[in-house]
Amino acid sequence: MQLDSLFKKIRADIETYEVDLRSCSDKELLEISNRMELALALPEMKRIKEYFSKQGRNPTDIELQALGQAWSEHCCYKSSKVPLKKYVFNVDESRIIAREDAGVMEFDKDHYYCVALESHNHPSAIEPYGGAATGVGGIVRDVLCMGAQPIAYIDPLFFGPLDYPLEKLPKGVKHPRYLFKGVVDGIRDYGNRIGIPTLAGQVYFHEGYTGNCLVNVGCVGIMEKKELIHSWAKAPGNVYIYVGG
CATH class of the missing domain: 3.30.1330.10 (PurM-like, N-terminal domain)
Known part of the structure; x- marks a missing residue:
């Protein structure tokens, strides 16, 4: 599937896209993460896909960017908080x-x-x-x-x-x-x-x-x-x- 076909423009006044995450393969999930510079790994992208599948809709590109920021190392210390908690904050x-x-x-x-x-x-x-x-x-x-x-x-x-x-x-x-x-x-x-x-x-x-x-x-x-x-x-x-x- 062409990656561009997964992005559907949904607003005219603001360039906003619905991203067809629910139909994506694992490879396409990673390609979307890379293309949008989300820096999210495959397990994270699959978790997002699972959530929106339960919601019965696809996310917008704005929602994906928000998740990319919220789940970044800068915002939530997802990789460093484990050793920090163990060795520094005991x-x-x-x-x-x-x-x-x-x-x-x-x-x-x-x-x-x-x-x-x-x-x-x-x-x-x-x-x-x-x-x-x-x-x-x-x-x-x-x-x-x-x-x-x-x-x-x-x-x-x-x-x-x-x-x-x-x-x-x-x-x-x-x-x-x-x-x-x-x-x-x-x-x-x-x-x-x-x-x-x-x-x-x-x-x-x-x-x-x-x-x-x-x-x-x-x-x-x-x-x-x-x-x-x-x-x-x-x-x-x-x-x-x-x-x-």
Whole structure:
């Protein structure tokens, strides 16, 4: 079957397509994932196909793009959360108060502390200043959303060698020296400008990070226990105001 025949345009004002997932073979499911740059493996595509088959309809291309983003490593840490949970986050469960926009832990009898971690690897590899700055902004937002006051940053960073030969640089990859300066400037300009110090970090250089730098940022906040805000609706009739994007 020609792949184009699986896409049926369903709106004229916005170019939207119904994707005939229900009739796809395994090979075609993978071809659709690759063509749409969903980065979803065959088991994931088959799960989507199964869901929409039960719904009695096919997904739109917009729905598939939304699933591709929601199931990405960046959004749900689908491959890294298993080793992270096993080797890094082996904490006393009784001290965990919340796992929402950020993690909230018991500090003392009157206070909680709040921690948010985020990676902005690919955005920083494309535009290092903006990618790193918005990574910092995201974790500040997450800590604030829980009702805490941000007090400190951490930033473990991983790049290719700063003296990496230009002639060896893969096509489309920016030089580590350019990425390094942009990332450091982005973290500095967002974090320091709002008065939150970077208290700890790490910088590591290795050829393996030339193609995609790792930009990890973390924020720690503190709050009185009475200030904790949960990110769910407690009762019918609650009013939520969403500002910004």
